[in-house]
Amino acid sequence: MDWDDLRLFLAVARAESLSGAGKALRLDPATLGRRIARLEEGLGARLFLKSPQGYALTEEGARLLTHAERAEQAVAGAAEELTGAQGLTGQIRIGAPDGCANYLLPQVLATICDANPGLEVQIVALPRVFNLSKREADMAIAVSRPATGRLTVQKLADYRLSLAAARSYLDRAPVLTSLPDLGAHRMVGYIPDMIFDKELDYLSSLGIDRVPLASNSVSVQLNWLRHGAGVGVVHDFALPAAPELVRIIPDQVSLTRSFWLIRHADDGRAARLNRFADLLAQGVRKEVLRLEAMA
Numbered sequence: 001m002d003w004d005d006l007r008l009f010l011a012v013a014r015a016e017s018l019s020g021a022g023k024a025l026r027l028d029p030a031t032l033g034r035r036i037a038r039l040e041e042g043l044g045a046r047l048f049l050k051s052p053q054g055y056a057l058t059e060e061g062a063r064l065l066t067h068a069e070r071a072e073q074a075v076a077g078a079a080e081e082l083t084g085a086q087g088l089t090g091q092i093r094i095g096a097p098d099g100c101a102n103y104l105l106p107q108v109l110a111t112i113c114d115a116n117p118g119l120e121v122q123i124v125a126l127p128r129v130f131n132l133s134k135r136e137a138d139m140a141i142a143v144s145r146p147a148t149g150r151l152t153v154q155k156l157a158d159y160r161l162s163l164a165a166a167r168s169y170l171d172r173a174p175v176l177t178s179l180p181d182l183g184a185h186r187m188v189g190y191i192p193d194m195i196f197d198k199e200l201d202y203l204s205s206l207g208i209d210r211v212p213l214a215s216n217s218v219s220v221q222l223n224w225l226r227h228g229a230g231v232g233v234v235h236d237f238a239l240p241a242a243p244e245l246v247r248i249i250p251d252q253v254s255l256t257r258s259f260w261l262i263r264h265a266d267d268g269r270a271a272r273l274n275r276f277a278d279l280l281a282q283g284v285r286k287e288v289l290r291l292e293a294m295a
Helices: 003-015 018-025 029-043 059-086 098-103 105-115 179-184 218-226 236-241 265-269 271-294
Strands: 048-051 054-057 090-096 119-125 139-142 151-166 187-189 231-235 245-247 255-264
Touching: 003 018, 003 029, 003 054, 003 059, 018 029, 054 059, 090 098, 090 105, 090 271, 098 105, 098 119, 098 218, 098 236, 105 119, 105 271, 151 218, 151 236, 151 265, 151 271, 187 218, 187 231, 218 231, 218 236, 231 236, 236 245, 236 271, 255 265, 255 271
Parallel strands: 090 119, 090 139
Antiparallel strands: 048 054, 139 255, 151 231, 151 245, 151 255
């Protein structure tokens, strides 16, 4: 067994399909299937259960996965030893909720990449929790600390959220000077049954149970508010990007949440990812403070 065989095995295990793994590897799925079959034959073990739904690891495959991931870390570590002095290199994929992905990460990661020209960074902005075991991302940012899984968790920063609306909306809307007044206003927020983390359920904590304008995207919500559609909860760090908005009753509504950086436990030995995580944490903290001071 050589590293190339393990690399192909890892791709199929994480994608759970030949087509998905083939796309990631830029390899024809039929060729990949033959390589996996040859690996199974050489090991004398069935690594995958094949079905119309895809490729699922067998018990033998799950045992091999642990060793293959260790081999992957060893190969990456060797590369880091040789290239570390030249700065961070290679590709790193980060999963993040779209508020963070849109209003914090672009400028933070641009600064990191400016200092490390050999680095490639991908941001996957999805309103859901990422599966790091399947390597959907090298690391992920979340709004709550996970309680289970083989993960390492690092707090990035606290951030604030406020009620906000466009001046154009407030000029024509009923008076809004206290929480009870919200009942007379059109609310903008998340689709209730698509809130993937309890920390995002802002409006129910304010006693709001009806959301006439709802989206699972923070950016869509923000644009509704910018165009005078109603009142909603906004990240303070996003307010500088939306000068049309003003905070409402900040003395009565000021929410605080946290961003957490989540990584697979095995990645703690990867010097490159450790260095990147440190730079990311420093950059996010600095950027949140800068933007909130402008809000």
